[in-house]
Amino acid sequence: MTNLYSPVPLHREPGAAVPPVRIVHLGLGAFHRSHQAWFTAHATDAAEWGIAAFTGRSTEIAAQLTDQDGQYTLVVRGPEGDSFEVVDSVVRAIPGTDVAAFVELAASEPVAILTLTITEAGYRLGADGRLDLTDPDVAADVALLRRLFDAQAALPGFEYPRTALGRVLLALEQRRRTSTPALAIVPCDNIPDNGHVVREALGALATATSSTLAAWLDSGISVVSTSVDRITPRGTPEDAQLVLDATGVADRAPVVTEPFSDWVLAGDFPSGRPAWETAGARFVDDIAPWEARKLWMLNGAHTLLAASGPLRGHALVSEAIDDPVCRDLVTALWEEDARHLTGVEVDDYAADLLARFRNPRIEHRLAQIALDATTKMRVRIVPVARLERAAGRSAAGCAAAVAAWILAGHDAVETRGAAAESRTARQVADLDPVLGGDAAFCARVDAAVADLTTKALLTESETA
Numbered sequence: 001m002t003n004l005y006s007p008v009p010l011h012r013e014p015g016a017a018v019p020p021v022r023i024v025h026l027g028l029g030a031f032h033r034s035h036q037a038w039f040t041a042h043a044t045d046a047a048e049w050g051i052a053a054f055t056g057r058s059t060e061i062a063a064q065l066t067d068q069d070g071q072y073t074l075v076v077r078g079p080e081g082d083s084f085e086v087v088d089s090v091v092r093a094i095p096g097t098d099v100a101a102f103v104e105l106a107a108s109e110p111v112a113i114l115t116l117t118i119t120e121a122g123y124r125l126g127a128d129g130r131l132d133l134t135d136p137d138v139a140a141d142v143a144l145l146r147r148l149f150d151a152q153a154a155l156p157g158f159e160y161p162r163t164a165l166g167r168v169l170l171a172l173e174q175r176r177r178t179s180t181p182a183l184a185i186v187p188c189d190n191i192p193d194n195g196h197v198v199r200e201a202l203g204a205l206a207t208a209t210s211s212t213l214a215a216w217l218d219s220g221i222s223v224v225s226t227s228v229d230r231i232t233p234r235g236t237p238e239d240a241q242l243v244l245d246a247t248g249v250a251d252r253a254p255v256v257t258e259p260f261s262d263w264v265l266a267g268d269f270p271s272g273r274p275a276w277e278t279a280g281a282r283f284v285d286d287i288a289p290w291e292a293r294k295l296w297m298l299n300g301a302h303t304l305l306a307a308s309g310p311l312r313g314h315a316l317v318s319e320a321i322d323d324p325v326c327r328d329l330v331t332a333l334w335e336e337d338a339r340h341l342t343g344v345e346v347d348d349y350a351a352d353l354l355a356r357f358r359n360p361r362i363e364h365r366l367a368q369i370a371l372d373a374t375t376k377m378r379v380r381i382v383p384v385a386r387l388e389r390a391a392g393r394s395a396a397g398c399a400a401a402v403a404a405w406i407l408a409g410h411d412a413v414e415t416r417g418a419a420a421e422s423r424t425a426r427q428v429a430d431l432d433p434v435l436g437g438d439a440a441f442c443a444r445v446d447a448a449v450a451d452l453t454t455k456a457l458l459t460e461s462e463t464a
């Protein structure tokens with residue numbers, strides 16, 4: 001219904017019960033609001049679980065949501081049309097720069113869960129998947145936290161940690177000092193083995209700063225592994241007008257997402273959790289097959305499309321997947337992925353993925369997905385290529401993905417892999433030394449580079 005003359009402001013009803021803050025979130029972006037906040041709002045015990053969500057640094061989204069009592073409209077965009085719902089599980093929205101508020105809330109006794117969507121880069125991991133202690137911001141945090149912890153200073157002090165995990169460690173030290181019950185930390189970024197990786201990274205940071213805190217982590221936290229899924233592109237300036245036109249509600253911070261959603265979790269929640277399973281989440285003993293299927297097939301295909309799509313003149317996922325050249329690259333990759341996925345269904349998953357990628361009403365920009373491509377290739381394509389080669393097969397699908405990555409200009413061949421022989425071998429070694437030393441695989445990549453170059457040139461002549 002259109003109501004341009006008297007838009008309805010988005011507020012909670014006066015006197016309405018507001019769920020108590022029992023979850024703190026770091027990384028208040030679009031995905032948190034389409035996924036974890038949505039699952040929490042849809043759980044049968046939603047009334048008991050409010051979220052205090054912190055941005056990384058931005059003050060704008062925190063101010064917009066605060067004006068709306070934390071509420072926002074989720075636009076669920078199917079191929080045929082949109083549906084609209086107001087999500088009300090976020091009860092406080094706070095700028096990440098307010099580290100004092102973060103420590104106070106994250107260390108408070110009612111808070112049982114800390115969720116994170118800080119992007120892959122936000123964890124500051126090195127190429128080996130461990131915390132990069134040589135990263136200047138991590139090193140600065142180590143120095144600061146050591147000073148604060150050594151002096152048993154009041155937390156937080158005048159200076160704040162720069163990194164997300166530095167801030168988390170500050171809150172954990174406060175929980176330790178106040179003997180607050182154990183906290184479940186739930187990373188929700190697309191990182192393989194995210195629970196284990198985050199537990200190791202926090203352990204490394206604690207070891208570098210306070211042996212007492214490092215020892216306490218064993219009993220003070222549980223880190224849960226997750227596989228998270230809901231395609232949520234960056235919002236556009238038109239979204240607010242769309243919501244106003246369709247619902248009559250003046251919402252400055254709506255989020256657009258796809259109908260599909262999935263959340264698989266493995267690990268303990270020592271101080272309780274929402275009944276997320278009543279909203280469709282799945283709790284499993286072994287996250288590995290679920291995570292591999294999602295990261296290799298969905299995110300691997302996205303990484304491949306982000307490299308190959310622009311070569312063929314495409315800007316969106318939906319355009320690229322409708323191009324037979326790009327689609328064949330994706331299906332060849334999926335065939336190789338499928339051979340190494342056991343314990344999870346693959347054929348229906350692939351068919352659903354194709355339909356999700358083809359949703360023409362979701363404007364998922366390849367440029368948004370293309371960031372940090374080298375790191376993503378290492379965890380989404382390289383493991384399958386290695387498994388295929390170890391099984392004596394060509395890994396042609398993975399080789400074509402590597403070729404697209406090379407043609408998209410992501411390699412750093414001048415600075416790495418100098419020992420390898422040919423230019424292609426050096427480029428592949430830049431991605432993975434084992435594959436770089438595999439002459440047959442590199443020959444496959446060479447052939448795929450030639451093939452894709454021809455097809456890219458074809459696109460140029462077609463569009464000239």
Ligand SMILES: NC(=O)c1ccc[n+]([C@@H]2O[C@H](COP(=O)([O-])OP(=O)(O)OC[C@H]3O[C@@H](n4cnc5c(N)ncnc54)[C@H](O)[C@@H]3O)[C@@H](O)[C@H]2O)c1
Pocket residue numbers: 026027028029030031032054055056057058096117118119120121122123163164188189190191228229230231232233234
């Ligand atoms: N958008 C999706 O479809 C989707 C789906 C699955 C998983 N994810 C994961 O969620 C992440 C965020 O996606 P999004 O769509 O919300 O992106 P976004 O750009 O909307 O938000 C990113 C959020 O992360 C915060 N952030 C970034 N770097 C940080 C840092 N160093 N410390 C603290 N906070 C930091 C930002 O401030 C912002 O709040 C992705 O990187 C991905 O790992 C996203």
Ligand SMILES: O=P(O)(O)OC[C@@H](O)[C@@H](O)[C@H](O)[C@H](O)CO
Pocket residue numbers: 120190228229230231232298299302303368369376
């Ligand atoms: O930056 P990435 O590659 O980890 O993620 C970009 C998209 O592929 C990703 O956000 C997907 O939309 C998401 O993982 C779907 O659940």
